[in-house]
Amino acid sequence: MKRIKCGIEGIDGITNGFPMGRSMLVTGDAGSGKTIFGLQFARSSCIQGYKTVYITTEEDASDLYTQGDTFNWDLKSYTENGLLSFNELAGVRARVTEAEMSIDIGSMKGSFSKFVNELPEDTQTVIIDNIGSYTAKLTPYEFRDRFDLLIYDLKMRDITALVILDSATSNEFNEIALFSVYGALRLMKRENPYTGRRERVMDIMKMRSTKTPTQFISYEINSNGITVI
Numbered sequence: 001m002k003r004i005k006c007g008i009e010g011i012d013g014i015t016n017g018f019p020m021g022r023s024m025l026v027t028g029d030a031g032s033g034k035t036i037f038g039l040q041f042a043r044s045s046c047i048q049g050y051k052t053v054y055i056t057t058e059e060d061a062s063d064l065y066t067q068g069d070t071f072n073w074d075l076k077s078y079t080e081n082g083l084l085s086f087n088e089l090a091g092v093r094a095r096v097t098e099a100e101m102s103i104d105i106g107s108m109k110g111s112f113s114k115f116v117n118e119l120p121e122d123t124q125t126v127i128i129d130n131i132g133s134y135t136a137k138l139t140p141y142e143f144r145d146r147f148d149l150l151i152y153d154l155k156m157r158d159i160t161a162l163v164i165l166d167s168a169t170s171n172e173f174n175e176i177a178l179f180s181v182y183g184a185l186r187l188m189k190r191e192n193p194y195t196g197r198r199e200r201v202m203d204i205m206k207m208r209s210t211k212t213p214t215q216f217i218s219y220e221i222n223s224n225g226i227t228v229i
C-alpha cells in the first residue's frame with residue numbers, strides 16, 4: 001500500500017505515513033490542534049507533489065494562511081504553484097442562523113456528496129475541516145448514511161482524505177464516523193499523573209494494515225506546528 005507522509009515526523013516514523021487513497025479521521029476538543037494538523041498535512045501533501053484541496057467550514061482561507069505563517073510554512077507559495085487550494089464553504093462557516101443552516105443542508109440533497117462532487121478532477125488529497133458543521137439536525141441514521149457514502153465516494157476517486165470532526169458533535173456521531181474510516185486519531189489534553197501538569201496527547205485509535213502503538217503519544221504545538229515529544 002502506498003503511503004503519504006502526514007508531515008508530523010513522530011507519527012510518520014511510527015506509522016510510515018497514512019495509507020493513500022483512504023480516509024483518516026481526526027477528532028478532538030476545541031483548541032486541541034485539529035486545524036493545525038490539517039494544515040500540516042496539507043503542506044506535507046504539497047511537498048510530496050500532490051494536488052491538495054482544503055475544505056474549510058469555520059475559518060476563512062486568509063486566517064488559515066495566517067496560521068500557517070506563524071509556523072513559517074508559506075502556504076501561499078503552494079497555492080501560487082497550483083498545488084494547494086482552499087474551498088471556503090460560506091454560510092456554514094459563519095455559523096449562520098438555524099434557518100440558513102437548514103437551507104444549506106437542503107441544498108446538499110440529503111448527502112455529503114457536495115464535498116466530493118465539487119473537487120477538481122485531478123485532486124489527490126483532501127482535508128475536510130470540519131464535517132461537524134454539517135451534522136445539525138441529522139439523526140444518527142442519516143449521519144451514518146451520509147458519512148459512509150462520503151468515505152465511499154472519496155475512495156472511489158482514489159483520494160487520500162483527512163476528515164476532521166470536533167468533539168462538540170455528539171459522541172454517538174464520533175463513534176459512527178470511527179467505524180467508517182480507514183484510520184483515526186484523537187487529539188486531547190490530559191493530566192500527567194506524575195507531574196500534575198496538563199499535557200497534549202494523541203491516540204492513534206486505529207489504522208488498518210498498520211502497526212500502531214497502544215500508548216498515548218505526547219505532542220506539543222510549537223513554532224514548527226505539531227511536534228511529537
Ligand SMILES: Nc1ncnc2c1ncn2[C@@H]1O[C@H](COP(=O)(O)OP(=O)(O)O)[C@@H](O)[C@H]1O
Binds near residue numbers: 030034221
Ligand atoms: N504559533 C503557535 N505556536 C504555539 N501554539 C500555537 C500556535 N498557533 C496556535 N497554537 C495553539 O494551537 C491551538 C489552536 O489549534 P487549532 O488547530 O486551531 O485547534 P482546533 O482546530 O482543534 O480547535 C491554540 O489554542 C494554541 O494553543
Ligand SMILES: [Mg+2]
Binds near residue numbers: 036129
Ligand atoms: Mg479547527
